[in-house]
Amino acid sequence: MPVIQFKDATFAYTPGVPVLDCVNLEVRDGEFLGLIGPNGGGKTTLLKLLLGVLKPDSGEVRVLGRLAHTLGRDRRLLGYVPQDVSVPKQFPATVFDVALMGTYATLGLFKRPGKAERDATMEALDHVGLKGFEERLASNLSGGQQQRLSIARALVARPKLLLLDEPTSGLDTGGQSQLFAMLKELRALYELTVVMVSHDVTALAHYANQLACLNKTLHWHDRSELISEAVLRKVYACELDAFFIQHREHLREFHGDTAPAGHANGPHCEH
Amino acid sequence: MSFLELILTTPLIRNAMIAGALTGVCCACLSPLVVLKRMAFVGDGIAHASYGGMGLALFLMSSAGFYSIEVQLATLAFSLVLGALIGYVTRRPDGLEKLGEDSVIGIAFSVCMALGALLIKLRQARAPQSIPSIDVFLFGSMLNIGWTDIVLLTLALGAVMFMLFALNKELLFYAFDARLAEISGVRAGAIHYIFIMLLVLTVTVSARVVGIVLVSATLIIPGAVGLRVCKRLAPAMAIAALIGFVSFELGVYASYALNVPPGSAIVLIQFAFLPLAPLLKKRDALG
Numbered sequence: 001m002p003v004i005q006f007k008d009a010t011f012a013y014t015p016g017v018p019v020l021d022c023v024n025l026e027v028r029d030g031e032f033l034g035l036i037g038p039n040g041g042g043k044t045t046l047l048k049l050l051l052g053v054l055k056p057d058s059g060e061v062r063v064l065g066r067l068a069h070t071l072g073r074d075r076r077l078l079g080y081v082p083q084d085v086s087v088p089k090q091f092p093a094t095v096f097d098v099a100l101m102g103t104y105a106t107l108g109l110f111k112r113p114g115k116a117e118r119d120a121t122m123e124a125l126d127h128v129g130l131k132g133f134e135e136r137l138a139s140n141l142s143g144g145q146q147q148r149l150s151i152a153r154a155l156v157a158r159p160k161l162l163l164l165d166e167p168t169s170g171l172d173t174g175g176q177s178q179l180f181a182m183l184k185e186l187r188a189l190y191e192l193t194v195v196m197v198s199h200d201v202t203a204l205a206h207y208a209n210q211l212a213c214l215n216k217t218l219h220w221h222d223r224s225e226l227i228s229e230a231v232l233r234k235v236y237a238c239e240l241d242a243f244f245i246q247h248r249e250h251l252r253e254f255h256g257d258t259a260p261a262g263h264a265n266g267p268h269c270e271h
Numbered sequence: 272m273s274f275l276e277l278i279l280t281t282p283l284i285r286n287a288m289i290a291g292a293l294t295g296v297c298c299a300c301l302s303p304l305v306v307l308k309r310m311a312f313v314g315d316g317i318a319h320a321s322y323g324g325m326g327l328a329l330f331l332m333s334s335a336g337f338y339s340i341e342v343q344l345a346t347l348a349f350s351l352v353l354g355a356l357i358g359y360v361t362r363r364p365d366g367l368e369k370l371g372e373d374s375v376i377g378i379a380f381s382v383c384m385a386l387g388a389l390l391i392k393l394r395q396a397r398a399p400q401s402i403p404s405i406d407v408f409l410f411g412s413m414l415n416i417g418w419t420d421i422v423l424l425t426l427a428l429g430a431v432m433f434m435l436f437a438l439n440k441e442l443l444f445y446a447f448d449a450r451l452a453e454i455s456g457v458r459a460g461a462i463h464y465i466f467i468m469l470l471v472l473t474v475t476v477s478a479r480v481v482g483i484v485l486v487s488a489t490l491i492i493p494g495a496v497g498l499r500v501c502k503r504l505a506p507a508m509a510i511a512a513l514i515g516f517v518s519f520e521l522g523v524y525a526s527y528a529l530n531v532p533p534g535s536a537i538v539l540i541q542f543a544f545l546p547l548a549p550l551l552k553k554r555d556a557l558g
Contacts, residue, residue: 051454075456082451091307091447092504101444105456110437137502157455 001065002026003161003193004033004050006218008059011045019045022059023218027210029160032187032194034204037214043197044083046214047165050195051080064160076105079154079192083165085147087139095141096134098149099125102156117156124152127186144175148182155190162186164196168203176200180207274524284527286416291519291537293424294477297431298486299515301473302494303507304466307446313361313467314490316376317354318474318483322408323383324349326390333398337407340419347475353379354471358464410534411482413523420480427476431469435508438462443504481519485534489515492541499548510551514544 004027012018019042027033037043048054049061052068052075061068064077071077079102087098102124103117113121125131128148133141141149147167154162164183168176180203187194198204204211213219278285305314328335328345335341360375388405395402403412435442444452445462453459470490477486493514497507522537529536 053454071456073456073458075454078454080451080454088307088447090498092303092498092502092507093443093447094502097443097503098447101440101447101452102455104440104444104452107440109441109458112440 002062003029003031003064004195005062006046006049006059007062009049009056009061010058011042011049011054011056013045018057018216020049020056020214020218021216023214025212025218027193027195029193030187030191031209032183032196032207033210033212034201034208035195035197035212035214036199036201036204041215043214044165046218047080047163047195047197050163051075051078073105073108076157077160079151079157079159079162081147081150081154081162081164081167083167083169085150086143087141087146087149089139090137091139093138094134095125095130095136095138095149096121098138099130099152099156102153106157120156120158121152124155125149127155127189128152128182143170144178147171147179151182151186155186158190160191160193162190162192162194164194164198166197166199168198168200176203183207274527277527283414283416284523286418286421287413287523287533288520289421290416290424290480291413291523291533292516293421293428294481294486295489295515295517295519295537296512297424297428297473297515298477298489299493299511299513300428300431300435300508301470302490302492302511302515303497303504304442304446304494305470305490306494306498307504308466310361310470311487311491312373312376313357314470314474315483315487316380317350317357317471318478318486319380320353320383321346321350321475321478321483322387322405323385323390324353324387324475325408326387326394329402330390330394333394337402338415338417343419343423343476343479346479347472350471350475351468353383354467355464358467361467362460362463407482408478409482409484410532411478411480411485413481413526413533416480420476423476424480427472431473434465434469438465439505442466446504481537482534485537488538488541489518492538492545493518496541496544496548496551499545500551514541518544 004025006023006025009020009023010018011020023046035043035046045054049056050063050068052063052071055069063071066074087093100113100117100121103113103120107113107117122131122134125134128151130145130148130152133145138146138149147170167179171179183194184207186192196204196208278288305311324346325342327349328342329337332341332345357376357379361372391402441452441457441462444455444457445459445466449459449463452462474486474490477489493511494507496514497509497511500510501507518537518540521540522533525531525536525540526533
């Protein structure tokens with residue numbers, strides 16, 4: 001059973017102007033899907049459909065075999081790291097308190113975190129390299145540390161699926177490499193399926209099993225190497241010439257001189 | 272006669288002290304969350320809008336007096352309905368297209384006050400019974416506090432304390448990031464409505480006693496001080512409650528000793544705590 005399954009999923013905020021059109025996608029257990037695409041291409045909308053915050057207008061979105069918008073409290077099986085991970089200035093919670101929030105949905109109303117939840121929190125903080133920071137005010141952490149804290153919070157409930165929305169956007173090159181290396185370890189430790197939205201095609205090509213390009217329609221292939229420059233160019237259209245100048249060399253380095261032809265899984269559903 | 276003897280022998284002063292303590296603690300306990308959620312204007316809006324409920328109740332129940340329990344309960348019912356609407360708008364700003372939540376609350380605030388003033392005037396024309404001026408609504412009347420006020424305030428404080436204790440972890444996550452809380456599987460929507468309803472209950476019951484101006488101040492200042500002093504929410508609430516209690520008791524005493532309006536004294540005492548906050552903060556390497 002695929003962990004994620006989109007079947008002809010279409011979504012529009014304004015009727016008649018679809019943001020996502022006939023999206024088909026399957027991600028199997030333990031895989032790492034990199035999702036790229038231009039701004040406004042629907043990446044965040046696709047994540048919202050996965051999280052069950054939005055419901056597709058037609059088609060279906062299944063997570064762990066269930067319709068995503070019916071997950072309810074089982075959303076805890078999805079660890080989510082939002083794009084903006086900054087803790088409000090002087091928010092009255094320590095690093096430990098924030099990471100512990102990830103266990104709240106598993107506890108339900110009126111129950112307080114016990115030893116198991118506290119141990120899981122300490123373990124997650126250790127795994128993301130924040131051991132020793134537990135008693136610090138969360139808002140006093142650096143941007144990179146706050147992001148690792150957000151990942152720890154997403155992991156403490158032992159999710160099956162980790163969704164990250166542009167986690168590399170606020171990081172320098174060193175921070176990005178560290179993040180990808182850490183995710184590789186966490187995937188193995190927590191047996192995670194990962195979906196990451198990012199503009200960092202090079203890094204995703206290295207780490208992801210699948211790469212999908214989204215600009216209203218979705219182009220994807222099971223092997224990230226098979227996404228060609230031609231497909232990327234089609235998806236990003238003319239606005240991203242600069243993007244290609246920046247990444248062409250990386251793609252060549254990765255694919256060899258001639259990039260293989262990509263598989264375009266465009267719209268084919270009937271409305 | 273000392274002030275203590277006066278409290279023991281004069282029911283009006285005693286009631287003012289008890290109601291002051293209950294109001295101060297009740298509003299102040301919620302104030303750190305009001306400050307964190309940037310809901311100061313929501314609290315203020317609900318407080319002012321409850322005047323519409325009071326006007327409606329007085330108009331519909333022409334034999335009921337300003338201080339009667341029927342009017343108080345009807346005002347509370349009106350405020351709870353309004354609170355549910357405000358809860359909807361503040362949760363889904365897209366619910367009312369092209370109007371921000373501050374505009375919606377501002378409209379509710381002024382329309383309800385206008386409605387209240389109009390209906391009270393019509394009621395006075397129909398049944399010429401003495402109804403206190405709007406000053407009483409704005410600044411309260413601590414010398415007209417009866418047992419019903421104290422019972423209602425005690426119930427409100429009980430509800431606030433119970434919810435803050437029972438839902439402390441959900442309220443913390445809600446204050447941190449309501450959307451993330453919801454995505455994580457916490458019922459942030461229910462928590463949002465519960466919080467707004469607690470706010471409505473507290474504000475409406477307290478405003479009758481101490482006036483809406485004082486309620487608005489007590490929903491902000493003690494919380495702002497508590498959050499500057501503490502690095503966790505529960506101690507910040509405790510500090511805020513203490514400031515609420517002390518300021519109301521001292522304020523009522525100052526009103527007696529210096530012959531000044533109690534509301535003014537209470538707000539100024541609360542305000543005096545703000546510059547003291549950095550001094551109260553424990554200097555530690557971790558904070």
